Amino acid sequence: MKQLVLLLLIIGIGLSSCEGRKTQNQALSESIEEFKKTVNFETNIYIPETYIEQEVDTLMSNGFRVKIKTYSDLSNAVRFSKIKDTINYQMHYRNFKFDISISKDDKEIYNENFDKQKINKVFKYNANLVSGSDLYNFNTLAVLKSINVNDDPSYKNMVLIDIMYAIPESDKYAIHRLYIDNNGKSNVVQTEVK
Template sequence: MKQFIFLLVIATIGIVSISCDGRDRVFKTNTEVLIENKLLDSFSENITYVPETYTEVATDTILYNGFHVKLKTYTIMDKHIVNEFKQDSIVYKKYYREFVTDVIVTKNDKEIFNERIDKEFIHKHNNNLQLNKAIINVMVNQVSSVKNHGLVLSAMIKDIQNETIKFCDILIDSEGNLVLKEVQELYAFNEQT
């Protein structure tokens, strides 16, 4: 009798363990299973960062016309612009980290310009530009600098939401005075006549 009860208990455990193989989930979608287990939120977002890690580029340039330019461009890790869209029940979020450029300009060993170029700087000198969803990148325009007998920094302003690019030239004279003007050409480095 004891052997019969023991076999009955073993058989019951065996039947129960065999019947718990997930057949009830065969006809459910992946989304239904994730909702049932409260895991949908962790799988319904795809988040990326551009750039993924801290980025820094330092440039030290001496121009033919006597200007010495030091640029340090780097990412601000806690300031970003989000581009968000939904596709197939997945929310894609792309975080574009903002760039800042520190600029030091000397002429004949005398510092004439020392500024941080970011959205606030551009907005202060030209408040007509829409900079809410924009990333700014600054570079030395050597050809225009030599032609204009000054320093020309080209600022590329990319609107990440509608993928448009605008260019501004920051003209710095030998006294450190600056003029910011929007460039209408498709590409900022086109030769001007």
């Protein structure tokens, strides 16, 4: 009987001393989770980091001289956010401005400056497009990816310039071709959209 009373006493002490305390690992895990919820680190990343300027001067086989100057617009960028662990990465993809100057027989026939607002008008990127359409959000999210002189020999009295805009961190892009004739008149045609 003494043994039974002693056993019940030990079990009673054991049960009364158990307060539902957490192990050190459980307490540390919960503390880390609470820290992640309350602390927020933010990192701003700019692409490109600084001002970039590039000039291309091309003398084409059909006698046209094409000058294209592209430069980063430091006051206009598209922002994407990614949260990884406790860090909020703010990715700022800068838009680019570009100038196109074309001359034929030492006479300037075309000279235009383009920024994001002008491209939205020329390429018909606008906010009225239906979600799911090919150019949806291109007015706000697309940035210049490339601009190239197309030296197609079949166009003897014309300059062709291919301009590609894409939405960063996606596979969406649109390619437009700018046609400029020997009188300086221009026309834009969308050639590819994905």
